[in-house]
Amino acid sequence: MGTHTDPVCGMKVDDKSAAGQSTYLNNTYYFCSQGCKTKFDQNPQQYVSQKAAS
Numbered sequence: 513m514g515t516h517t518d519p520v521c522g523m524k525v526d527d528k529s530a531a532g533q534s535t536y537l538n539n540t541y542y543f544c545s546q547g548c549k550t551k552f553d554q555n556p557q558q559y560v561s562q563k564a565a566s
């Protein structure tokens with residue numbers, strides 16, 4: 513349920529209207545567009561580590 517942050521572009525994405533989702537390290541990420549999902553899938557650790565740094 514609820515709203516998630518697209519880890520690629522930082523947009524808020526509702527899980528019901530997300531263009532895509534990926535699971536990485538047992539976390540599910542939601543994307544505003546197929547393009548963001550593709551970027552994430554190519555290099556997921558880049559986006560996950562940015563989030564963890566804060």
Ligand SMILES: [Zn+2]
Binds near residue numbers: 520522523544
């Ligand atoms: Zn996005």
